[in-house]
Amino acid sequence: MIVNDLTRQKPLTAAQWTKKIAWRHAIGVLAVAFALFPLIWMISASFDTIGSLSAQKLIPLHPGLENFRTLFGNPDQPYLTWLKNSIIISSANAILQMFIGATAAYALSRFRFKGRKLTLMTILVVQMFPQLLAATSLFLMLADLGKSIPFLGLGQTSALIIVFAGGALGINAWMLKGFYDTIPSEIDESAKVDGASHAQIYFRIILPLARPVLAVITLLSFIGTMNEFLITSVILGGNQQSITLAVGMQQYIDGQYNAHWGPFAAGALIATVPVMILFLYLQKHVVAGLTAGANKG
Amino acid sequence: MKFGNKTPAIFAKIMLLGALNAFTVWCVPILISNKTWLFAIYFTISTLILDYIFLSKKRIAPKYIVPGTILLLMFQVYPAIFTGYVAFTNYSNGHFLDKETAISVMVSNSFAPVGDTTNYMQVAKDNIDGKITLIVQNTDGSYGAGTRDSFKALPTSDVTVSSDGQITKVTGYTTLSDDEIFAILDQFNDFKVPIGNERFYSVSDINAVELVEQNLSYDASKDQVTDRVAGTIYSPNNNGSMVSETGEEIEPGWTTTVGWRNFSKVINDERYRGPMLQVLAWTFIYAGLVVLSTFFLGFLLALVLNHPRMKSKKVYRTLLIIPYAMPSVLSTLVWAGMFNQDNGIINRVLGSPIPWLSDPWLAKFAVLLVQLWAGTPYMFLICTGAIQSLPSEVIEAAEVDGASPRQLFSKIKLPLVLMTLAPLLIASYAYNFSNFGAIYLLTGGGPTIISSGGIAGHTDILISYTYKMAFAAGKGNDYGLASAVSFFNFILVASISIYSFKKSRTIENMT
Numbered sequence: 038m039i040v041n042d043l044t045r046q047k048p049l050t051a052a053q054w055t056k057k058i059a060w061r062h063a064i065g066v067l068a069v070a071f072a073l074f075p076l077i078w079m080i081s082a083s084f085d086t087i088g089s090l091s092a093q094k095l096i097p098l099h100p101g102l103e104n105f106r107t108l109f110g111n112p113d114q115p116y117l118t119w120l121k122n123s124i125i126i127s128s129a130n131a132i133l134q135m136f137i138g139a140t141a142a143y144a145l146s147r148f149r150f151k152g153r154k155l156t157l158m159t160i161l162v163v164q165m166f167p168q169l170l171a172a173t174s175l176f177l178m179l180a181d182l183g184k185s186i187p188f189l190g191l192g193q194t195s196a197l198i199i200v201f202a203g204g205a206l207g208i209n210a211w212m213l214k215g216f217y218d219t220i221p222s223e224i225d226e227s228a229k230v231d232g233a234s235h236a237q238i239y240f241r242i243i244l245p246l247a248r249p250v251l252a253v254i255t256l257l258s259f260i261g262t263m264n265e266f267l268i269t270s271v272i273l274g275g276n277q278q279s280i281t282l283a284v285g286m287q288q289y290i291d292g293q294y295n296a297h298w299g300p301f302a303a304g305a306l307i308a309t310v311p312v313m314i315l316f317l318y319l320q321k322h323v324v325a326g327l328t329a330g331a332n333k334g
Numbered sequence: 335m336k337f338g339n340k341t342p343a344i345f346a347k348i349m350l351l352g353a354l355n356a357f358t359v360w361c362v363p364i365l366i367s368n369k370t371w372l373f374a375i376y377f378t379i380s381t382l383i384l385d386y387i388f389l390s391k392k393r394i395a396p397k398y399i400v401p402g403t404i405l406l407l408m409f410q411v412y413p414a415i416f417t418g419y420v421a422f423t424n425y426s427n428g429h430f431l432d433k434e435t436a437i438s439v440m441v442s443n444s445f446a447p448v449g450d451t452t453n454y455m456q457v458a459k460d461n462i463d464g465k466i467t468l469i470v471q472n473t474d475g476s477y478g479a480g481t482r483d484s485f486k487a488l489p490t491s492d493v494t495v496s497s498d499g500q501i502t503k504v505t506g507y508t509t510l511s512d513d514e515i516f517a518i519l520d521q522f523n524d525f526k527v528p529i530g531n532e533r534f535y536s537v538s539d540i541n542a543v544e545l546v547e548q549n550l551s552y553d554a555s556k557d558q559v560t561d562r563v564a565g566t567i568y569s570p571n572n573n574g575s576m577v578s579e580t581g582e583e584i585e586p587g588w589t590t591t592v593g594w595r596n597f598s599k600v601i602n603d604e605r606y607r608g609p610m611l612q613v614l615a616w617t618f619i620y621a622g623l624v625v626l627s628t629f630f631l632g633f634l635l636a637l638v639l640n641h642p643r644m645k646s647k648k649v650y651r652t653l654l655i656i657p658y659a660m661p662s663v664l665s666t667l668v669w670a671g672m673f674n675q676d677n678g679i680i681n682r683v684l685g686s687p688i689p690w691l692s693d694p695w696l697a698k699f700a701v702l703l704v705q706l707w708a709g710t711p712y713m714f715l716i717c718t719g720a721i722q723s724l725p726s727e728v729i730e731a732a733e734v735d736g737a738s739p740r741q742l743f744s745k746i747k748l749p750l751v752l753m754t755l756a757p758l759l760i761a762s763y764a765y766n767f768s769n770f771g772a773i774y775l776l777t778g779g780g781p782t783i784i785s786s787g788g789i790a791g792h793t794d795i796l797i798s799y800t801y802k803m804a805f806a807a808g809k810g811n812d813y814g815l816a817s818a819v820s821f822f823n824f825i826l827v828a829s830i831s832i833y834s835f836k837k838s839r840t841i842e843n844m845t
Binding site: 064065071072078082090093137143145150156161163165166167170172173174175176178181184186199200202203204207234235236237263264266271283290295298302305308317324 | 340343361364365367368370373394395396397398399401402403405406408409410411412413414416417420425635638639641643644650652653654655656657658659660661662663664665667668669670671672674676677678679682707710711715719768770771774775797800801804805813816817820823824827828831832835
């Protein structure tokens with residue numbers, strides 16, 4: 038674009054603005070409307086005391102908190118238990134996934150050992166076979182394991198957490214290795230001279246340096262687990278007390294759109310807002326993480 | 335920095351290793367007693383390896399890699415391989431058990447009443463061990479005390495009978511009142527007292543038992559089940575069932591390998607071939623259309639909203655990525671509500687009950703529109719990044735050479751951005767290829783393809799189709815068939831990944 042420094046300073050005339058910029062805003066506003074409408078509609082539904090799909094207005098005629106009360110006061114479909122399960126499973130998984138990935142990546146980045154290339158290659162190949170596609174096998178496998186080890190059986194949150202931990206190495210190790218490679222190895226060397234063991238270098242030097250990246254990875258894993266539906270529903274299945282929010286809310290609204298719409302929207306709102314705020318807060322880092330892959334090619 | 339004290343770390347290490355070993359010592363015998371050999375071996379070997387690595391001073395790199403690898407092998411690699419195995423079995427409703435268990439269930443389920451004999455019975459509790467015991471008056475007038483495991487005769491003098499024939503007192507036992515019996519009624523569902531000779535007393539009422547006989551018996555040497563009353567002989571067929579000569583099967587069957595049958599079913603059986611081809615085609619088209627549409631909208635928005643003179647770019651960016659920040663499970667369900675035929679906001683605005691989710695073409699459109707909404711923010715973000723890093727010299731040179739804005743777009747910007755983003759676009763294709771939630775939560779895969787017997791739907795992609803084969807209620811949990819289709823899905827996804835790795839040259843970066 039030929040926009041030299043002189044013209045950049047000059048304010049646009051109204052005519053120029055209309056010609057060059059106005060239509061951009063028009064498109065932007067349209068796009069924003071499309072992007073935001075479901076969220077706005079959800080917020081409106083959650084505060085509309087009529088609580089049904091058919092009677093909802095964009096600006097609720099009778100605003101109130103009735104939907105939230107209905108949502109919390111249903112012992113057969115315990116929303117708060119689902120929320121708690123989701124938070125437990127997602128947090129445990131986010132931390133485990135980050136930690137397992139970060140640990141393996143440290144060795145792959147810093148040590149030269151026999152079988153290192155093979156390990157890297159294996160992780161790459163394993164990634165091609167996502168756990169998601171093996172949901173049926175995981176189900177049969179846990180049905181079998183649960184007979185001997187109850188907490189690794191179907192319907193157990195602990196089983197789900199460990200299944201997800203199994204997928205961890207494939208997800209983050211490569212990316213984190215790339216990041217560790219950018220941390221100069223002189224830092225480790227000087228620590229070694231100071232008498233640090235490999236574990237101390239890892240826990241007290243490398244991990245703190247990688248904190249921003251690890252935070253983003255943890256956040257993305259957290260959101261990913263919150264959103265996971267297939268494996269979660271297959272493993273936790275019908276156990277109302279151990280299912281997550283994603284599975285519970287689907288069961289709650291399935292086939293009951295008109296009757297359950299208001300409370301459903303209220304529940305969706307509660308789950309959406311914190312995740313969205315976190316996401317927008319870490320926006321810059323998340324975007325950097327997303328585009329990291331693009332610059333490689 | 336000081337790196338002196340290592341004691342807490344050593345202490346933590348020993349605690350963790352101790353816990354691991356305790357777990358293994360506890361669970362391996364249970365696994366062995368349940369004949370879960372594979373896991374018993376795997377747990378033992380893994381624990382030994384971990385002990386060795388963490389107690390050794392030398393094995394530094396494995397300390398960091400092996401724990402994750404052990405989990406990876408068990409929960410990602412093994413399930414993938416197991417999928418391959420299940421694809422060659424008849425694992426499905428009625429074929430869950432191993433042969434031994436299936437036969438014992440068959441045999442023990444085969445009770446039939448002998449004649450029309452009903453005997454008077456009183457429920458009592460053994461005074462010594464508190465066991466629930468049935469005091470039965472035999473047909474010949476003598477008495478016996480029976481539990482699930484045994485039946486022993488009682489001297490008539492031990493039993494006190496009231497004038498109306500009710501047993502009121504038994505030496506050594508405490509009779510239960512009707513109320514007490516009702517409280518534990520569910521214990522009697524399957525209560526059978528063996529009295530020898532394959533005959534049993536089976537509880538038929540709160541104070542009566544019925545004489546029943548086990549009809550089937552299994553002859554291990556001939557591998558046959560015989561119905562002793564009807565005289566029918568059942569032999570195993572190659573699908574894990576006992577079948578008579580006239581083709582009558584006994585429930586349940588067992589799990590067995592069936593060769594390529596699941597695969598040939600998908601390829602040759604008309605009920606599966608048509609729907610399968612349709613689902614397969616839609617999976618490719620769906621993933622392709624999602625990537626294309628989201629990329630183009632995201633790219634256009636990135637171009638339009640990236641003008642240097644434009645204000646509030648950041649505001650647009652923040653607002654536009656909101657769909658990406660919303661939990662997709664919930665937003666997809668919100669969309670399903672908005673598309674609701676009778677009451678959804680979309681039809682209320684349009685003023686007519688359009689069957690968005692139940693018409694084959696409209697449902698496809700709806701699925702694509704929701705993914706356009708959900709996927710555009712990502713594409714917008716990566717395109718913005720790519721546009722901002724376009725080499726400005728190239729663009730300036732083209733402008734000096736008199737390229738029109740359109741040429742600038744189609745000949746310079748688009749190809750450059752596409753080149754940069756190709757690996758991410760392929761990754762996005764692979765992601766959408768098995769984006770279960772996008773389909774299942776909006777349409778449930780529906781509307782149903784009628785010729786598929788109700789399993790496949792017009793918007794089903796491979797992964798939702800397999801899910802329904804395996805888990806849909808009332809459609810016959812066919813894990814074997816589902817695994818065969820999953821297996822196929824694995825191959826397709828792996829091929830896409832290989833292509834993508836080649837494109838992005840990840841392997842060359844492996845230093």
